[in-house]
Amino acid sequence: MTGLTDSLIGAGKLILTFDSELVSITVLTLYVSLFGAIAAGLIAAPFGILLGLKNFRGKGIVVNIINTFMGLPPVIVGLLLYVLFSRQGALGNTGLLFTPQIMVLAQFIIAFPIITGVTLSAMQGLEKDVHELIVSLGSTKTQRMSLIFFEIRYGLITAFMAGLGRAFSEVGAVIIVGGNIRNHTRVLTTSIVLETSRGEFEQAMALGIILLALVFVINYGITILQGESQR
Numbered sequence: 001m002t003g004l005t006d007s008l009i010g011a012g013k014l015i016l017t018f019d020s021e022l023v024s025i026t027v028l029t030l031y032v033s034l035f036g037a038i039a040a041g042l043i044a045a046p047f048g049i050l051l052g053l054k055n056f057r058g059k060g061i062v063v064n065i066i067n068t069f070m071g072l073p074p075v076i077v078g079l080l081l082y083v084l085f086s087r088q089g090a091l092g093n094t095g096l097l098f099t100p101q102i103m104v105l106a107q108f109i110i111a112f113p114i115i116t117g118v119t120l121s122a123m124q125g126l127e128k129d130v131h132e133l134i135v136s137l138g139s140t141k142t143q144r145m146s147l148i149f150f151e152i153r154y155g156l157i158t159a160f161m162a163g164l165g166r167a168f169s170e171v172g173a174v175i176i177v178g179g180n181i182r183n184h185t186r187v188l189t190t191s192i193v194l195e196t197s198r199g200e201f202e203q204a205m206a207l208g209i210i211l212l213a214l215v216f217v218i219n220y221g222i223t224i225l226q227g228e229s230q231r
Contacts, residue, residue: 010202011209019206021183026210029187032100032174033167036107037115041160044115048159049148051116052123063120069113077109078176085177098179103187106173111163118162122155123148158222165218168211188214 014022051062083089085097096102126148149156171189178185180194188211195204 011205014202014206015209022203022206022210024183025186025188025191025207028100028185029168029189029211029214032103032107032187033164033170036104037111037160037164037167039104040108040111040163041115041156044112044163045119045156045159046145048116048119049123049145049152052120052126053148066113066117066120070117072110072113073172074106074110074170074174075172075176077106078173081106081109081173081177097177098181098185100178100185103174103178103185106177107167107170110170110173111167114166115159115163118159119152119156122152122159125155126152161218161222165215165222168214168218 051059051066081102082097084091085094085102086092096105169189171193174185174187175190175193178187178190180186180190186194188207192204192207192211195201195207
């Protein structure tokens with residue numbers, strides 16, 4: 001118990017002194033996770049809406065694939081990207097392996113099915129008469145899409161927050177494609193793994209507290225939005 005207390009005190013001191021390495025790791029984590037989630041959201045949200053609006057042959061299979069990929073193990077994403085972008089891979093000449101950019105790509109792939117799936121659920125929760133009213137107004141496709149975006153706005157924000165939360169907590173894919181290189185591709189989750197293996201518990205605890213705080217903010221935001229949507 002004393003060891004845990006000492007680690008927590010040491011972690012608190014590191015955070016309060018704005019340790020330069022902690023700041024650097026946190027900033028890179030925000031960059032990789034936010035860019036990956038935002039890029040995924042810009043494509044996944046419209047895709048989820050269109051999937052909810054359209055009925056076509058094989059739609060059930062597409063939805064099943066999305067639901068399956070929502071639980072896709074991140075290490076598989078990392079492995080596939082590593083094979084593609086390694087020197088012997090089809091995209092090896094891009095030089096993206098072990099860079100923040102490929103980590104963003106990994107986060108994009110991980111967040112995409114989550115945002116799509118949650119958006120689709122929001123579309124399925126849209127009242128049928130509301131959708132029929134939007135169509136009956138004689139609006140253009142762009143206007144209809146804008147109205148639907150407005151009607152499910154809380155669901156869209158929840159979808160993005162869910163994708164972002166998954167991105168923040170990811171470790172498997174980013175450590176494979178990023179390499180956990182100090183001052184270059186080291187993020188909160190991979191740093192926690194490294195510092196724990198080294199026995200640097202104060203550093204690992206400080207990183208964990210920062211990560212937990214980020215996830216708390218995301219979950220708190222989702223809770224607030226869910227409460228707003230029920231009013």
